[in-house]
Amino acid sequence: MLVIENLTKKYSKSDVKAVDGLSLEIENGEIFGFLGPNGAGKSTTIKCLTGILPFSEGDIKLDGISLLKNPIEVKMNIGYVPDTHVFYERLTGAEYINFMAGIYKVSEADRKNRFDKYVSMFRLNDAINDYIKSYSHGMRQKISIIGALIHNPKLWVLDEPLTGLDPQSAFDLKELMKQHCAEGNSVFFSSHVLEVVEKICDRVAIINKGKLVTVCNINELKEKRKDLSLEELFLSLTGESQ
């Protein structure tokens, strides 16, 4: 279970809070969507969650372990797929995945099984031993995803994961998210593709100008407000306040 308590982040050169008092809880087995307009604070929240950015107030806990007090332990249970990929381009895909597996201390047996499974799933068999430098954007995305899943993390964090993926791979990724949650893990992802969020997420949070606007259950939204799509809700909540 992920608990974000009163997360506040202010960049050093700015007077404005990029994230202001954000509090969320993500249950085990849940796919949680994180939505907001550009510059709302989504990426900042994700970077605080993954330990990239320090934050001034609040705390983040994964299964009761505080990110502030035990960052390494928390990071061991998070798999992160960023929106921009920075790779060591002289590595092959296989070397990168093995590096990630080594850092996350994945056993050799698990490493081999998961490596084979994900490489086949994403149809990277022919390219896996090529240098990452030669990969297309979609292939780099796939390698990043495999690297984030090789240690079977309790929390899988993805920032705009569908960008650059072909339809088959996008479908496979969505199925993977569902499968990951079915095993008792959680997925936290941000996306601008509201149709996808509506289809696969259990709950969504909408953030605007650093503040949490609403958290809603997708199924409840569909049952209680059949006249309102997620897109309409999103636009009404973020558009009026702009």
Added chain:
Amino acid sequence: MTFKSYLSLIKILLKNQYGIRFGKKTESKPLYPVETDSKKQINKKVLGAIGAIVLACILLFYIISISIILVPTFALNGLLSSLINIVVSAVQLIILFFGMVYMLPYLFFSKDSEFLQSLPLKKSVVFMAKFTLVYINELLISVAVLLPFLITVGIVSALNQIFIPVVFYINAIIIIILTPVLPLAVVSVIAFPFIYIINALKNKPFVSTVISTLFTIMFFVPVFFLSYGLNSAFSFEMSGDFVINESFKEVLNWFHNYMYPNNLICNSMLLESGIGGYFLSLIIYLALSFGFVFISIAISSLLYGRALSMNIEGAKGKKKTAKREKEFKTTKNTVFYLAKYNLKSLFKEPVFAMNIFSMPIMNIIVISFFCWIFTQQTGSVNQTAGDYFDFNFFTLGMCVYILSLTLSTGNYLAITPASIEGKNFYLIKTLPISYGEFVKSKLILADGLSIITIILASIPLWCLGRQNILNSILFPVVLILYALGINRFGLYFDFKNPRLNWSNYSEFKKSGLKLWRQMLVGIAVPVISVICCSFLSAVKIHYAIKSLIVFLPFIILSTILFFVFNGKVKNDVPIFIKNTE
């Protein structure tokens, strides 16, 4: 576990930087057969390896030949330890320069900072792995220069019956390993203000270009004056031996006494203070070196966290409102409009801007330097009766050589006008402009930079070069004609085969192998010219004939290139652009 992570990270960083693989390939057994490298890729790798070997041989040859000449002379004068000290100090200066250029960005502003920060690794582990890699890179410089030098010192001394104790070789290993630590400590201390300056200049590309150019010039100017100083420190005797001037001996001794702690290890190498002195010097040197290591790591690690935040938080923060465009008028001249915006965008890319900015400035400095050095030699005591050497003409030849070499191989706007666009090239194809206008805009920039460079470089020649009227006129005129021809030649071939798929400057530079035509022509003519000039400087014939012989190859080549390629540029290049996929 921490040490294992540290080793894992070092291996990955080394693999990424040098492609070094450790141990057996156990990362994966491919599920399907892996295709072997294509013939083209293998040829590329072989060519690259041959190129590296040739470069290494040239460097080795240079180091060894200089050592063979200097070692007996310095040893005879009791200055062998000073010689070693100078070389070690010179290597430290090189490491200091490259430390500033490489270490600061790699350690504090690397693009992989976010990625590494998201992994379950302690900051200290990441920092130490990166710092280790910085040290390894600097150690390579130390090994490349000091290893052949010190081995040569040992062999040449033995051949000249100069006593070299066994401890010389032990100390040699210690020197090679510990030479980088002092400059790294200095870089760590200097890094304090620098990371704030670099961060402040992130969104000010023009200012950072100016500062980078000045920094590069600051490095080269003392190197030139040092070369001149060294040149006047020696003289050739009739017997063919080198003699060190007395004043230079004094300078050497002063330098050796003050260049601490290098002087300790250099003196102890030759047992100049006896066995007891040897151990004392060695202990002090080792203690100081480990002190420098401690300082480097302590200061850098303190800075690392701060720099990490600056790097990751990056441009977030106070938003500056961009200056409003002053002009909203429609443009009448598309060619100049394109050229103007092309130049603006290049200036926003510091590395390219530095090339444009530094080309005229470096030429002014280098030509001034050569004019000053060679014209000092007129009537020199080196000339014995009956010997004739026209230093003024030789000066002209050197200046023609330097400038023509720069014009043909150093003007990015001329040799890579298409490739420099990168992926923006495809955007140009979507715009409602004729390809001919686009090419003209590139020519304006290339020719403009060449002409400005030539005129500015002519000024020191006119003022310091002691040239007659004919040479003073021919120098800029002929070189401008040469530039016009060579620019069209370079532009034609780059548009014919542009290299557009690069995402950073180092990838852009690597694609330079395909510039072999431009390089061949661009180097061949200047080299022929300078060889002619060297011979003609020793020949007593009318200066007009000499000038004609030196400038004629340029006149012929530029005429051919201009008339052949000007037409090709106008007719063929638009077609190349159209067909570029």
